[in-house]
Amino acid sequence: MPKNPAIKKVLVLGSGPIVIGQAAEFDYAGTQACRSLKEEGIEVVLLNSNPATIMTDKDIADKVYIEPLTMEVVEQLILKERPDSVLPTLGGQAGLNLAMELEEAGFLKEQGVRLIGTTAQTIKKAEDRLEFKSTMEQIGEPVAASLVVESVEDGVAFAEKIGYPVVLRPAYTLGGSGGGIAGCYEELVEILENGLRLSRVGQVLVERCIAGWKEIEYEVMRDSMGNCITVCNMENLDPVGVHTGDSIVVAPSQTLGDKEYQMLRRSAVNIISALGITGGCNVQYALHPNSFEYCVIEVNPRVSRSSALASKATGYPIAKVAAKIALGYTLDEIKNAITGKTYASFEPMLDYCVVKIPRLPFDKFISAKRTLTTQMKATGEVMSICDNFEGALMKAIRSLEQHVDSLMSYDFTALDIDGLKKQLRVVDDRRIWVIAEAIRKGITYEEIHEITKIDIWFLDKIAILTEMERALQTQELTTELLKEAKRMEFPDHVVARLTGKAEEEIKQMRYENGITAVYKMVDTCAAEFAAETPYYYSVFGGENEAERTNGRKKVLVLGSGPIRIGQGIEFDFCSVHCTWAFAKEGFETIIVNNNPETVSTDFDIADKLYFEPLTPEDVESIVRIEKPDGAVVQFGGQTAIKLTEALLKMGVPILGTSAENVDAAEDRELFDGILETCGIPRPAGHTVFTAEEAKHAANELGYPVLVRPSYVLGGQGMQIAISDEDVDEFIGIINRIAQEHPILVDKYLAGKEIEVDAVCDGEDILIPGIMEHIERAGIHSGDSISVYPAQSLDDAVKATIVEYTKRLARSLHVIGMINIQFVVCRQEVYVIEVNPRSSRTVPYISKVTGIPIVPLAAKVILGHKLKELGYSTGLAPEADYIAVKMPVFSFEKIRGADISLGPEMKSTGECLGIAKTFNEALYKAFLGAGIRLPKYKNMIMTVKDADKEEAVEIGRRFEALGYKIYATGSTAKALNAGGVHAVRINKVEQESPNLLDLILGHEIDLVIDTPSQGVDHSRDGFLIRRNAIETGVNVLTAMDTARALVTSLENTDSKKLTLLDIAAVS
């Protein structure tokens, strides 16, 4: 069936800010879909509040609205733009929920706008618990039996019916407390009695326990004719019990026979057909390890994280095909873009093995619980491809960039057999390392399987890796042994460590014996047809398919690896734009990256894609084949920057700012020298190596001081210390995160924080705009609300900032991008940080100023001058509207993480508010971040002494808005003394009703809790913040943020928002 000719203008809904569980994969899907729609001549209107995405670029959609994803906004937008259709299936859960709200309100029908890609009925059937259950029953697909009970008798009766063990989940308790797994009658009664008591509504869900079953997923596509295909299936190494986003996943499934594989495939096809989905869908199964019994765990009637992974694992562009299906095409009419010969109506066949490992944020949240559960905690993931599982696992491990390079990287050697058995019961991100040690110590597969339920096929693969470690340690390193170690992807430095040789020696031995990586193609069809898109992965042994191309000049673009806090999707935006810019300049482009969620690893972004770890050895193997004319490192965040030295050693010229100058910005001594020559002040500080030196420096500077390791991104390990004890503690933490570089101790200045991104051609600079942070210095720039143009700087200060930027860019001989952070304290401008590379704010500032910063930087890198490119130099004229970038956090997902903001970055994403006035922009930004107030008009304040004065002012303003304020002892006293009525409430440890009761009572809009600087030793504050977050209460930990919020609430009316087409900004 050809395209529906009635579809001419489509509104695509994005997924909003990046949070845990809804991340870059939706930028990838959305971007691919928008391009696919435009290819068909459709006018695309895009709505997404996330400015860091590629999909919100004017190249991707015709009209781009970076506005909050709320009903009010969508309704206004539909009235303004009059699309004939809305496509919600590419915007994750956020997109689907919005579509549902619109449909239920009858708005779409009223306006004659059709929903494409899905129907409201389909969404309801898949998302509504009861409807889903009944649909599955109708088509005979099993789901885990469950029942809500209100008495022990009912629970027992149901458990006897479905059989033990059963999972018990009390309704409305915090973080699932009071729940558990009951294996027999006695346990059931005990847990159930307790759970019923704890539940606020006296209800407990009793569910058949499927923990420990195999977890299998299928990605299915269906068109309007009813044709179905499965793109791929995937097997989780971690059995049911760990969220699939936090599991190690392998594609295709490894331990299923054809009978199991086809049984579940058939089921997935039945389900997508019964739900009437046209497009993509993901079905998750629990498969009993010792029978053919299975349960459907969940269905996602849209593209998802798993579909992004499946696309990258197979080469099948799910989002692109889903978009075409939404327009009315059938699968047999859509070309397979990889082969160019076959059609979308086939199933990819893999001739390799894919392993995905989640990137978990426990290096950021040291206090958080590492346990993995059904609540996803990963911020990102890495994927690797190899022709054997061992190799794919080894490559994925080193792609994580978490100081892990093998199964020896977490040290459990100190544990004895009993200790290991105990540790095996702990389900966390280090489990495969524990298993490796258990195998080394001789614990049998059966015993490990008994505890972990991980299939013995995977255990054997881990065992094979440990056997290789042992062989390398004990045997002579023959060519054969080295060949086998490389086949399993042991990096040279690991082989060197195990054999007691030098890494260089191993490399030499490899080259002499022809043991080098070769590259194979991902072609969707296991070589059955010749493929046209060069998408490669490495293996050792065999024929090389990646032919060196000649002719055009060739540039290597290094990606930014897995998404983590501090290095997010912004860097993928930069890498992709850099690639496009070089291609426009006539270059052949090559991307190296390992992140399956991103646009940069889509098959048609660069001329060639190498899906590989970003380590020196892996990059060198590519360089040996491709011999690029240069490499660009300034767009791939710290991941790419870290490869600079290695690239130089390989003889690859670094395009843009030279390596020495990158070093000069990071090396304290060199940098101080440069600042001195430029006559630019910075907060006084010292470089130290020990805690003693640090304390000495701190006392000399006077507390508070900022303590941080050099060479890190996102302020990792950075803290404000107010005492010697703090310094001791911080240095301890810094040393734990494998610090080889010196530690910096600086005087902390509590001024206004200013940020600037600039392009420099060696002579002139262009600053698109100056950004000002709402929060005072001390809170990481990524966690601060950032306003463009700066609102409170006078012309003299602005001129100084421009002048300093120019001087710094010139002295560092920057060719390309530079990012500088300043503190303005009593009209004096200090430099606090310089990054001679692209930064987190580049996508945002590009969009709101309309200046294509990355393409400009790319041109400058190639030798063009800003003047000849038609841009003025210095500070660009300010736009006539205001843009507010708001950080978004995922604290509720990470139990035990402290949410108070400080110099270490904690946010996972951002959204934008843009409007003619500051107040409206601010309101939109809060709205986009999900802070929708007022609701109950009750709030709690508990602030540190230094903030009491400001608390009075802010409290008064909230009171004027009708808020009832609760406050703890001293805060209440201060408020009341200042004339603000505050109800005094007991602290956590005091008798009820206390703060916690109030928070758990679900009638609080907001908690303002400012922890004292330094290590917050109060368990109280921590408890308040955690409990508030986990019950869905907004928590602010800085007075500046609170002031911004009250300002926005005082000034805006959501019905009167003005919507701005970013694509028209230039």
Add this chain to the structure above:
Amino acid sequence: MKAFLILEDGTVFSGISIGSGREIISEIVFNTSMTGYLEVLTDPSYAGQAVVMTYPLIGNYGICYEDIESERPWPDGYIVRELSRISGNFRSENTIQHFLEEHDIPGISGIDTRALTKILREKGTMNGMITTNEDYKIEEILPKLAKYSTGKVVERVTCREKYVLEGDGARVALLDLGIKRNIARSLNRRGCEVTVYPAFTKAEEIIASRPDGIMLSNGPGDPKECTEIIEEIKKLYRTDIPIFAICLGHQLMALANGADTYKMKYGHRGGNHPVKDLQTGRVYISSQNHGYVVDTERLDESVAVPAFVNVNDGTNEGLRYTEKNIFTVQFHPEACPGPLDSGYLFDRFLNMMEVN
């Protein structure tokens, strides 16, 4: 032990010997299924051929005897990237290594199967030798390779005597040209009483048993070599008994009616081939294993018209006989291995018998 795979074009792959150490010459074909290696091994259509699995990890779930498609493995040789040393499935009763050894089937592992597949794709299916003889003389081997042909393999794989699968429903006569068990099982599961006849049974005997329907199974080799069977099929065609045929059976019915068949460059072997039902426009993902295909050019439209077509390359995948109650498909609705999507064709056959 080392093993070598020597191709007709002179390419030599060196790997490790698996299964038997015997030396064999065979036709080398590749299969792209990611699961179902046991079903592939026990599919009689592979008689006279050596199979390369393009999926690199084979043997992961061991040997589950209830999944075998005939009483023994048929390929002359087995070629894989890597064999798993253990099996991770609750039903596994054996490892693939032992299974190959028990049946004296030689094989080779540890070679670049993707490179091999690309050669077969580019140059077409060719003959090859698997040997463990390190002192092989290539100039002596190549002429031998050129001479090899699969020959008349149907007689090797068909049953010796007829047998019956009891059922209460329609009575189906199933001609075993190299049958996969699941064809009989698919009918039997739908209630049919299935009588399986050896390939060289006379048409008269089958007709005399007055079956409600006749099925022609899959099987190995060049269809044009089955001249005697084609003659019998002509007689079956002349009756009014509903006939359903799969793979070789489909090709033989076409040949019996004046169509031609030809050898494809490298065939279709795998579980991901899209076929379009020309009557409904629906596309199904099918299991396939064939090296020859019906040439519809010379097909008399008054006799038969295409019923299915391959979406990838447009080759014929099925015929509907206009004057008769007969339809035939090139692909495998019985799956095993592969998707179960086209299983509805057995229902269609049952319906044909009922209407008749």
